[in-house]
Amino acid sequence: MTRVLVVDDEPALARALAINLRAHGYDVDVASDGRGALAAASTRLPGLVVLDLGLPDMDGVQVVEGIRGWSTVPVLVLSARHEQAQKVAALDAGADDYITKPFGMNELLARVRAALRRASPAEPPLARVVTGSFVVDLAAHTVVAGGRDVRLTPTEWHLLEVLVRNPGRLVLQRQLLQEVWGPQYGNESNYLRVYVSQLRRKLEPDPPRPRHIITEPGVGYRFEP
Amino acid sequence: MTRVLVVDDEPALARALAINLRAHGYDVDVASDGRGALAAASTRLPGLVVLDLGLPDMDGVQVVEGIRGWSTVPVLVLSARHEQAQKVAALDAGADDYITKPFGMNELLARVRAALRRASPAEPPLARVVTGSFVVDLAAHTVVAGGRDVRLTPTEWHLLEVLVRNPGRLVLQRQLLQEVWGPQYGNESNYLRVYVSQLRRKLEPDPPRPRHIITEPGVGYRFEP
DNA sequence: CCATGGCGTCAAGGTCCCGTCAAGGCACCT
DNA sequence: AGGTGCCTTGACGGGACCTTGACGCCATGG
Numbered sequence: 001m002t003r004v005l006v007v008d009d010e011p012a013l014a015r016a017l018a019i020n021l022r023a024h025g026y027d028v029d030v031a032s033d034g035r036g037a038l039a040a041a042s043t044r045l046p047g048l049v050v051l052d053l054g055l056p057d058m059d060g061v062q063v064v065e066g067i068r069g070w071s072t073v074p075v076l077v078l079s080a081r082h083e084q085a086q087k088v089a090a091l092d093a094g095a096d097d098y099i100t101k102p103f104g105m106n107e108l109l110a111r112v113r114a115a116l117r118r119a120s121p122a123e124p125p126l127a128r129v130v131t132g133s134f135v136v137d138l139a140a141h142t143v144v145a146g147g148r149d150v151r152l153t154p155t156e157w158h159l160l161e162v163l164v165r166n167p168g169r170l171v172l173q174r175q176l177l178q179e180v181w182g183p184q185y186g187n188e189s190n191y192l193r194v195y196v197s198q199l200r201r202k203l204e205p206d207p208p209r210p211r212h213i214i215t216e217p218g219v220g221y222r223f224e225p
Numbered sequence: 226m227t228r229v230l231v232v233d234d235e236p237a238l239a240r241a242l243a244i245n246l247r248a249h250g251y252d253v254d255v256a257s258d259g260r261g262a263l264a265a266a267s268t269r270l271p272g273l274v275v276l277d278l279g280l281p282d283m284d285g286v287q288v289v290e291g292i293r294g295w296s297t298v299p300v301l302v303l304s305a306r307h308e309q310a311q312k313v314a315a316l317d318a319g320a321d322d323y324i325t326k327p328f329g330m331n332e333l334l335a336r337v338r339a340a341l342r343r344a345s346p347a348e349p350p351l352a353r354v355v356t357g358s359f360v361v362d363l364a365a366h367t368v369v370a371g372g373r374d375v376r377l378t379p380t381e382w383h384l385l386e387v388l389v390r391n392p393g394r395l396v397l398q399r400q401l402l403q404e405v406w407g408p409q410y411g412n413e414s415n416y417l418r419v420y421v422s423q424l425r426r427k428l429e430p431d432p433p434r435p436r437h438i439i440t441e442p443g444v445g446y447r448f449e450p
Numbered sequence: 451c452c453a454t455g456g457c458g459t460c461a462a463g464g465t466c467c468c469g470t471c472a473a474g475g476c477a478c479c480t
Numbered sequence: 481a482g483g484t485g486c487c488t489t490g491a492c493g494g495g496a497c498c499t500t501g502a503c504g505c506c507a508t509g510g
Contacts, residue, residue, distance in 0.1 A: 153443075
């Protein structure tokens with residue numbers, strides 16, 4: 001089964017994570033600081049890293065950078081609420097997803113499964129994405145919501161396409177902006193707000209309470225199938 | 226099961242192919258020259274064509290072009306080693322794959338399966354497209370709208386053909402331009418505007434409010450059956 | 451408790467693209 | 481040579497789309 005590296009300086013939380021992950025069939029290594037994390041990542045070659053940002057010896061971002069220097073292993077970041085800035089920096093550095101403490105173990109396990117599923121051998125390029133509310137046909141360039149064809153403007157479509165091609169995955173604001181508007185756009189998050197709003201109005205059954213185009217405040221958006 | 230058209234002028238090879246394909250559950254038609262191949266392709270509507278390039282009456286490339294004129298059926302080319310140039314020309318003309326003689330029957334069967342798999346989810350090769358307002362016969366090269374034959378210029382027909390071959394799918398402006406006008410045309414979208422307008426005037430019941438030739442602003446056009 | 455920042459929503463302005471018409475030029479047929 | 485399509489090209493309204501600013505709301509933090 002897959003090997004998971006848990007990096008956390010709180011022994012209680014580290015143990016809880018290890019027990020739960022082992023109970024679901026993963027092999028688990030544990031490190032309690034940044035140096036140990038980098039050492040374990042390079043020697044044990046885990047298939048996934050769960051990384052708590054609050055470490056005693058070094059910044060969590062440095063750990064992510066240290067791993068990304070030589071590996072593409074998925075990194076799942078745990079962050080306390082006051083570590084907002086670090087969290088964004090860690091995602092920018094190449095982390096794949098994050099969970100805010102406190103969190104439910106079921107949510108963590110789901111994120112672990114999702115990250116591993118994405119990392120596994122080249123998912124076939126999907127041509128059609130189906131949700132409970134709408135269907136996106138990437139090949140035909142069409143969207144059907146509530147049984148009716150929906151007309152999208154080029155920008156709306158492009159934005160939806162990027163989100164939908166990363167199902168379940170967090171997509172950073174900067175990433176979306178550069179993909180849809182161009183490399184020189186990185187901070188005009190107001191564009192995102194306007195177009196996400198329009199997409200939800202056209203696609204979500206209850207736009208004020210979106211179920212598929214989810215906001216990750218301060219970070220980005222996530223498409224949930 | 227799928228119908229396969231075998232085109233080969235060597236009776237021994239043609240028979241061997243037919244026997245092996247039938248043994249694997251395909252329905253097989255056989256043609257021994259180019260004229261017969263084109264006739265069989267248009268009347269029997271095979272799901273795959275196995276085409277030997279060395280034909281007595283016409284160039285194999287012409288056969289491919291003749292088929293591609295109205296159909297997207299996968300074409301698998303058989304070529305002798307010295308027919309290298311023809312093979313490339315055939316692929317350029319729209320053939321999907323090739324096998325060099327001599328070849329093993331297992332390899333051919335694998336290529337056949339691969340070609341069919343690519344073609345599926347297979348729209349049955351459409352030779353006639355019907356909408357609420359007009360009928361396009363791709364084989365006969367005719368259009369009937371409102372009970373009357375419609376005369377189309379070559380460019381109009383070519384444009385309509387590309388759209389109609391991609392029912393329900395968005396076709397990009399550049400794609401249309403390069404397909405109809407040639408590879409060096411990519412940005413002269415004014416051509417499209419003129420000819421789309423003419424097509425709508427000839428085909429749509431209410432040209433200002435088209436129901437079948439739909440504009441996707443800034444992107445391309447879409448044919449809706 | 452209030453202040454703050456990010457988010458969602460709306461409306462208005464300006465720009466770009468689309469549809470349409472008409473004239474010129476070229477090739478082919480008679 | 482003349483005539484007849486057909487393709488190309490320019491001009492011009494009208495509409496769709498993108499951008500931008502303003503405002504209210506909620507959650508977070510002091």
